[in-house]
Amino acid sequence: xxxAGFLQLKSxxxxxxxxxxxxxxxxxxxxxxxxLQDGLRIAAYFxxxxxxxxxxxxxxxxxxxxxxxxxxxxxxxxxxxxxxLTPLCPQAHLFEREIFEQTGLRxxxxxxxxxxxxxxxxxxxxxxxxxAYYRVEGEEVHEVAVGPVHAGVIxxxxxxxxxxxxxxxxLEIGLGYQHRGVERALAGGEAKKxxxxxxxxxxxxxxxxxxxxxxAVEALxxxxxxxxxxxxxxxxxxxxxLANHAxxxxxxxxxxxxxxxxxxxxxxxxxxLNMTAFLCGxxxxxxxxxxxxxxxxxxxxxxxxxxxxxxxxxxDLAGAVELMWASSSxxxxxxxxxxxxxxxxxxxxxxxxxxxxxxxxxxxxxDHPTGVFRRVKVPVSLGQAGxxxxxxxxxxxxxxxxxxxxxxxxxxxxAGPVRSPLGDLAPGAFAVSLVEGWRGEICHCVxxxxxxxxxxxxxxxxSFHNWVGLAMALRGQQISxxxxxxxxxxxxxxxxxx
Amino acid sequence: MxxxxxxxxxxxxxxxxxxxxxxxxxxxxxGLPRVDGSRCAEGCLTCAEVxxxxxxxxxxxxxxxxxxxCLFCRECEEACPEGAIRFTRDYRLAARERxxxxxxxxxxxxxxxxxxxxxxxxxxxxxLRQVSAGGCNACEADINVLTTVVFDLARFxxxxxxxxxxxxxxxxxxPVTENMRLALxxxxxxxxxxxxxxxxxxxxxSGGLYAGHPEVHGGAGxxxxxxxxxxxxxxxxxxxxxxxxxxxxxxxxxA
Numbered sequence: 001x002x003x004a005g006f007l008q009l010k011s012x013x014x015x016x017x018x019x020x021x022x023x024x025x026x027x028x029x030x031x032x033x034x035x036l037q038d039g040l041r042i043a044a045y046f047x048x049x050x051x052x053x054x055x056x057x058x059x060x061x062x063x064x065x066x067x068x069x070x071x072x073x074x075x076x077x078x079x080x081x082x083x084x085l086t087p088l089c090p091q092a093h094l095f096e097r098e099i100f101e102q103t104g105l106r107x108x109x110x111x112x113x114x115x116x117x118x119x120x121x122x123x124x125x126x127x128x129x130x131x132a133y134y135r136v137e138g139e140e141v142h143e144v145a146v147g148p149v150h151a152g153v154i155x156x157x158x159x160x161x162x163x164x165x166x167x168x169x170x171l172e173i174g175l176g177y178q179h180r181g182v183e184r185a186l187a188g189g190e191a192k193k194x195x196x197x198x199x200x201x202x203x204x205x206x207x208x209x210x211x212x213x214x215x216a217v218e219a220l221x222x223x224x225x226x227x228x229x230x231x232x233x234x235x236x237x238x239x240x241x242l243a244n245h246a247x248x249x250x251x252x253x254x255x256x257x258x259x260x261x262x263x264x265x266x267x268x269x270x271x272x273l274n275m276t277a278f279l280c281g282x283x284x285x286x287x288x289x290x291x292x293x294x295x296x297x298x299x300x301x302x303x304x305x306x307x308x309x310x311x312x313x314x315x316d317l318a319g320a321v322e323l324m325w326a327s328s329s330x331x332x333x334x335x336x337x338x339x340x341x342x343x344x345x346x347x348x349x350x351x352x353x354x355x356x357x358x359x360x361x362x363x364x365x366x367d368h369p370t371g372v373f374r375r376v377k378v379p380v381s382l383g384q385a386g387x388x389x390x391x392x393x394x395x396x397x398x399x400x401x402x403x404x405x406x407x408x409x410x411x412x413x414x415a416g417p418v419r420s421p422l423g424d425l426a427p428g429a430f431a432v433s434l435v436e437g438w439r440g441e442i443c444h445c446v447x448x449x450x451x452x453x454x455x456x457x458x459x460x461x462x463s464f465h466n467w468v469g470l471a472m473a474l475r476g477q478q479i480s481x482x483x484x485x486x487x488x489x490x491x492x493x494x495x496x497x498x
Numbered sequence: 499m500x501x502x503x504x505x506x507x508x509x510x511x512x513x514x515x516x517x518x519x520x521x522x523x524x525x526x527x528x529g530l531p532r533v534d535g536s537r538c539a540e541g542c543l544t545c546a547e548v549x550x551x552x553x554x555x556x557x558x559x560x561x562x563x564x565x566x567x568c569l570f571c572r573e574c575e576e577a578c579p580e581g582a583i584r585f586t587r588d589y590r591l592a593a594r595e596r597x598x599x600x601x602x603x604x605x606x607x608x609x610x611x612x613x614x615x616x617x618x619x620x621x622x623x624x625x626l627r628q629v630s631a632g633g634c635n636a637c638e639a640d641i642n643v644l645t646t647v648v649f650d651l652a653r654f655x656x657x658x659x660x661x662x663x664x665x666x667x668x669x670x671x672x673p674v675t676e677n678m679r680l681a682l683x684x685x686x687x688x689x690x691x692x693x694x695x696x697x698x699x700x701x702x703x704s705g706g707l708y709a710g711h712p713e714v715h716g717g718a719g720x721x722x723x724x725x726x727x728x729x730x731x732x733x734x735x736x737x738x739x740x741x742x743x744x745x746x747x748x749x750x751x752x753a
Contacts, residue, residue, distance in 0.1 A: 153642045190550075204639055
């Protein structure tokens with residue numbers, strides 16, 4: 001079996017770091033390739049020198065979504081290179097570029113090895129040749145360069161289009177402008193800063209990342225979260241999804257010039273954010289989720305108020321979105337734009353609504369349930385066409401299901417406390433935690449050293465899996481469709497640039 | 499067409515009455531902190547110890563709070579046994595000078611208006627270019643929100659524009675990463691003078707949580723002359739709007 005020898009884990013579960021098998025490079029490559037060809041997916045792939053901090057070691061976490069299990073394995077790297085998984089398995093390509101950038105270890109056979117974030121310390125800045133953009137040569141070919149500062153209020157990134165007239169041959173996305181050194185600071189940094197770093201990994205996903213973080217450290221500490229806290233976390237997570245999906249539906253309408261939906265959804269996004277602020281005082285849910293549970297409880301008086309606000313906002317959202325579905329001119333712009341096939345999604349290891357819009361039935365809430373999602377089931381919202389319309393439609397389906405879920409959770413809020421003491425982290429332990437954020441799978445991998453301090457903190461934001469998906473969606477499209485395609489993915493820049 | 503009109507009727511009129519009426523803010527909202535040093539126990543360092551960004555100093559034994567570093571996380575309020583620091587629900591936080599954000603017992607010196615000439619230039623039409631320089635997208639999102647129907651920034655003559663060459667100034671978010679330093683400088687240089695710079699959020703004011711990271715430059719003020727500081731992590735949209743209107747003297751006297 002392709003999983004033989006791997007350490008088997010579940011999301012939100014810890015194991016001694018020493019139990020992760022370490023194979024020689026060739027062996028690791030062979031076994032990892034077999035598991036990937038057998039349909040497993042990369043959840044995380046990074047280096048972790050282990051509790052003794054002695055040598056660079058690759059660490060691979062694979063997800064088996066059908067079984068709801070995770071498989072971890074490692075490899076000590078003897079020299080300065082290791083065999084690349086990318087030629088066989090494209091989803092490894094960005095992980096390997098990151099490993100190269102952070103450690104100087106070279107994935108031998110990687111077809112497009114260039115730095116990801118241009119870190120200002122550690123590894124030396126790459127030579128220009130290494131950072132060069134892919135280029136199509138020819139008399140009728142032209143290149144369009146956009147960013148890092150864009151026209152809208154949006155984070156920075158650089159986009160290089162190789163075009164023939166209006167048609168895009170290839171888009172290369174250059175990121176790294178938002179690199180703040182967060183992952184480095186999370187391991188070994190001041191503990192009192194930790195939850196705040198986590199909440200700003202991607203500020204629009206504060207609840208998602210905070211939940212993933214807390215689940216990981218709770219696993220390391222063996223802390224049981226009270227059921228009421230799990231429910232409050234679930235409500236906050238779904239409110240975050242609602243706010244962002246509502247905002248994105250409006251932004252998509254705006255990009256095709258369908259202004260009624262754009263302006264109603266812009267306001268409705270704020271209404272959902274205000275519901276989160278009603279819970280905890282902050283529109284992005286900061287200061288709510290904490291290790292051991294949640295900081296603030298829902299009072300009895302708040303429950304009907306929140307339910308009423310949700311009903312009102314959902315009624316308005318339905319009205320706003322249905323206008324767009326009924327407009328054939330708006331639909332004409334969304335349909336068959338920026339298509340990405342299910343096969344490509346699978347090869348790239350895409351996650352979240354972008355993958356579900358292409359028919360990939362992956363949702364961490366169902367496949368790797370943690371917290372409240374072990375008790376309640378959320379139907380997976382699927383599309384088929386993989387175009388901008390499908391990505392919008394999946395968001396609308398998810399909005400409806402999230403609001404139903406919140407209503408149920410409010411009705412069945414368990415009694416009891418909302419916080420347990422965290423306790424000390426087990427020395428030498430390792431945990432993986434997955435959460436279905438609104439953009440897709442959030443993965444936090446955490447190692448504790450011999451004294452129970454965090455020695456390695458690896459975050460995989462869903463954007464990391466999906467940015468190349470956006471580039472693939474643009475192939476053969478008109479360059480003028482880029483803003484629309486970009487909005488339909490709405491990926492995080494800072495979440496990628498950690 | 500009839501459906502569009504029906505929807506328009508159902509969605510109603512949503513623009514807030516601000517600044518004519520004060521905004522409604524959530525019950526649990528953390529606004530301007532109030533510092534009462536007389537409650538402090540001798541030698542107590544609890545608030546400063548729990549602060550994630552070192553926003554609290556105890557010069558002379560009395561706490562002082564730097565709003566430019568504050569994440570409004572309420573850790574100090576929870577930790578203080580004497581209630582010497584308490585967060586009010588006052589959303590008005592913006593200041594013109596960096597040192598005005600150092601909060602002591604006397605409270606906050608809110609932003610004064612631009613001087614006569616600058617007010618004549620910018621007071622009725624202000625175009626701003628936003629630059630995200632390491633922001634986590636929360637400040638950016640709540641700046642974006644200002645252009646929705648609720649806040650309707652355009653009714654004050656303020657607009658966020660696509661090009662620095664169309665702009666009267668910049669709104670900077672984020673601690674200014676090394677990888678964005680050049681882009682921020684170029685955007686500033688491309689903005690025609692006279693121009694203003696507005697730093698929104700703890701990161702842009704002081705580096706916030708990221709201050710001291712070698713990958714960042716500790717806020718916009720280390721590279722550009724800042725005319726308005728809007729504290730928060732992220733600031734509430736009303737905090738940003740209040741700062742802008744205060745600077746443009748658009749709130750009327752006594753606001």
